Amino acid sequence: MELRHLRYFIAVAEEGHIGRAATRLHISQPPLTRQIQQLEEELDVQLFIRTPRGMDLTPAGELLLEEARNIRSVVEQAAERTQRAGQGKLGRLDIGIFGSAILDTIPAILLKFRNDFPEVKVVLHNMGKDAQIAALRQRRIDLGFNRFLDPLEDIVNEIVLTEKLLIALNEQHPLAGQPAVPFSVLQENPLIVFPVGPRPSFIDKVMHMCHQKGFAPHVAQEVGNTLTGVALVASNFGVCVVPESATKLALPGVVYRPIIDPPADSGADLNCIYRSDDPSPLLESFLTTVRTFGEQWVTSYP
Amino acid sequence: MELRHLRYFIAVAEEGHIGRAATRLHISQPPLTRQIQQLEEELDVQLFIRTPRGMDLTPAGELLLEEARNIRSVVEQAAERTQRAGQGKLGRLDIGIFGSAILDTIPAILLKFRNDFPEVKVVLHNMGKDAQIAALRQRRIDLGFNRFLDPLEDIVNEIVLTEKLLIALNEQHPLAGQPAVPFSVLQENPLIVFPVGPRPSFIDKVMHMCHQKGFAPHVAQEVGNTLTGVALVASNFGVCVVPESATKLALPGVVYRPIIDPPADSGADLNCIYRSDDPSPLLESFLTTVRTFGEQWVTSYP
DNA sequence: CATCTTGATACTTTTTTAGTATCAAGGAAT
DNA sequence: ATTCCTTGATACTAAAAAAGTATCAAGATG
Numbered sequence: 001m002e003l004r005h006l007r008y009f010i011a012v013a014e015e016g017h018i019g020r021a022a023t024r025l026h027i028s029q030p031p032l033t034r035q036i037q038q039l040e041e042e043l044d045v046q047l048f049i050r051t052p053r054g055m056d057l058t059p060a061g062e063l064l065l066e067e068a069r070n071i072r073s074v075v076e077q078a079a080e081r082t083q084r085a086g087q088g089k090l091g092r093l094d095i096g097i098f099g100s101a102i103l104d105t106i107p108a109i110l111l112k113f114r115n116d117f118p119e120v121k122v123v124l125h126n127m128g129k130d131a132q133i134a135a136l137r138q139r140r141i142d143l144g145f146n147r148f149l150d151p152l153e154d155i156v157n158e159i160v161l162t163e164k165l166l167i168a169l170n171e172q173h174p175l176a177g178q179p180a181v182p183f184s185v186l187q188e189n190p191l192i193v194f195p196v197g198p199r200p201s202f203i204d205k206v207m208h209m210c211h212q213k214g215f216a217p218h219v220a221q222e223v224g225n226t227l228t229g230v231a232l233v234a235s236n237f238g239v240c241v242v243p244e245s246a247t248k249l250a251l252p253g254v255v256y257r258p259i260i261d262p263p264a265d266s267g268a269d270l271n272c273i274y275r276s277d278d279p280s281p282l283l284e285s286f287l288t289t290v291r292t293f294g295e296q297w298v299t300s301y302p
Numbered sequence: 303m304e305l306r307h308l309r310y311f312i313a314v315a316e317e318g319h320i321g322r323a324a325t326r327l328h329i330s331q332p333p334l335t336r337q338i339q340q341l342e343e344e345l346d347v348q349l350f351i352r353t354p355r356g357m358d359l360t361p362a363g364e365l366l367l368e369e370a371r372n373i374r375s376v377v378e379q380a381a382e383r384t385q386r387a388g389q390g391k392l393g394r395l396d397i398g399i400f401g402s403a404i405l406d407t408i409p410a411i412l413l414k415f416r417n418d419f420p421e422v423k424v425v426l427h428n429m430g431k432d433a434q435i436a437a438l439r440q441r442r443i444d445l446g447f448n449r450f451l452d453p454l455e456d457i458v459n460e461i462v463l464t465e466k467l468l469i470a471l472n473e474q475h476p477l478a479g480q481p482a483v484p485f486s487v488l489q490e491n492p493l494i495v496f497p498v499g500p501r502p503s504f505i506d507k508v509m510h511m512c513h514q515k516g517f518a519p520h521v522a523q524e525v526g527n528t529l530t531g532v533a534l535v536a537s538n539f540g541v542c543v544v545p546e547s548a549t550k551l552a553l554p555g556v557v558y559r560p561i562i563d564p565p566a567d568s569g570a571d572l573n574c575i576y577r578s579d580d581p582s583p584l585l586e587s588f589l590t591t592v593r594t595f596g597e598q599w600v601t602s603y604p
Numbered sequence: 605c606a607t608c609t610t611g612a613t614a615c616t617t618t619t620t621t622a623g624t625a626t627c628a629a630g631g632a633a634t
Numbered sequence: 635a636t637t638c639c640t641t642g643a644t645a646c647t648a649a650a651a652a653a654g655t656a657t658c659a660a661g662a663t664g
Contacts (some may be wrong), residue, residue: 001305001377001381002305002306003303003304003305004304004652017610017611018610018612019610019611020607020612027652027653027654028653028654028655029611029612030611030612030613030652030653030654030655030656031652031653032653033571033611033612033613034612034613034652034653035652037612043384043385043388044385044388045382045384045385045387045388045389046388046581047384049581050610050612051610051611051612051661052609052610052611052660052661052662053609053610053611053661053662054610054611055610055611058388058581058582059387059393059582059583059584060384060385060387060388060393060583063383063384063392063393064380064384064387067379067380067383067384068378068380070376070380071373071376071377071380074369074372074373074376075373077367077369077374078369078370078372079303079345081365081369082345082349082362082365082366082369083362084361085347085361085362085365085366086345086346086347086348086360086362087347091361091362091365096532223543225443243390273439279348279351280360280361280362281361281362282361297489306621311607311638319641319642320641320643321640321641321642329621329622330622330623330624331623331642332623332625332642332643332644332645333621333622334622335621335642335643335644336621336622336643336644337621339643352641352642352643353630353631353639353641353642354629354630354631354640354641354642355631356640356641356642357641357642551611588661603645
């Protein structure tokens, strides 16, 4: 039995007439007669009672009509869903997230993506960068967000956007009243750095910038994450370099100030990583969203 | 798209290998390659990633695999259900019932039928014989049970079984102690007859027998149904002729006795009626049950 | 009774599907 | 590096299936 048999059967059942059904199907009457006979023969069931006025369904035929209509719609839906999946509009995307990017950027990207592709289920996994790479290779996630990643052969590393760096100061600090501060505040104040964890990380970025400017900073404290660093600034423990998205952490007693004289290459990249051989159109859809987001974001911040 | 495409697709997806799938499908490899290409082309979706080791499903392919398996089972079930319906094992049968046959015979037949064809839904409609004929013609019922029906052109009238006639006597009656009674008790006692309603009926049967025996009975009372007639016997109102299934009505004070000298053609037929042009295999199944029941029943009663 | 309509059938043509032989490309083993 | 083996893809041929044409027999209809 093929779907053709069911298509033909539905037409004959609905028209109650082989000739009219043939017209509707754009074929001639004899082949339609034969296909119906074939269907009856294969099922070994009489589906129609032939009368001089047309074709009447038997009870078995009535039942098959219902079933055939159901099959038709199931097949149609299957085709549509497959097509949408092929266009990256339907399916599931597992994403690894990590670090300070969770504060601002990633929620905004996800919001936009869910809006554009409402039928894609996005599952977030909180995991460090090494865990992300392992999960990518094991296909447990399709994409990861992180920073400061060494290049890898089998994994593409794409910059989503580059955040400017700000200095977090306690409001009691002498320069807190200024609209911007010189880089040298990092030399003259105890420095809080983060995150503790796998290298390279944001710590190395900050240290490298200081060496570029010709000094070694006084590291007062290493902390696990952005929030802890900013919290220490709030208690006047020292100063701290943060990406601009950290301004979302509006802790009382902390002000964020741009750097008057930033060193070259001063900026914190947010990267996304994915398998270089991943053909998923769903991933492609997501990357499109990410890229347009990156462009808009860069221009939107002064 | 045809079911063939889905069958082939499932095989390739499950084997992950065109060659092995072709072996499993008992075809050669090239046509299978082309059918898969055709499916991808028609859906405009890449379903497999070709590797030097075989065929890997894309996410869209994974989805279609689920859908295709579902379609396969839906189609299989549709075919099976249609076949069972064609064999009269699945469906709905509307039956009109009426009169004293409800007491014993019909429940027994239904019990047997439900046992043999558990997937057939039987709907009973209580209606008189004229209503049954009308309902048959309007296709509201498929079969009716009744007695004493005039022959009709478009409706088959089949005898289910012939019940012997008994005489119901009050236990105070002089002949109540005898194992059997002569027909003449109907002449010598007030007679209760039933049912009141459309003619011909059981009343005419009884009157005809009396005339055969050369007397006109003294009709003490006409009543609506068997139960009322027997109830009058219980209060010693008179005697009553009943079909043997009425013995199920074990009213206190009433005894049932066979007739020593029954007139020729003494017996109450239970008939079933159905459209002569009804091709329903379901009806055929039911009639088979009815016929075997009739044979067994006749031999089972002394 | 002639006529019209119905689905069925015999036969032919076209389309589709399957089969055969062969190929190019990517791993694996030497 | 090179040979060999495996993979799916392709060109061409053969077979099968579906569709088309012409015609028929059987009921309904006037």
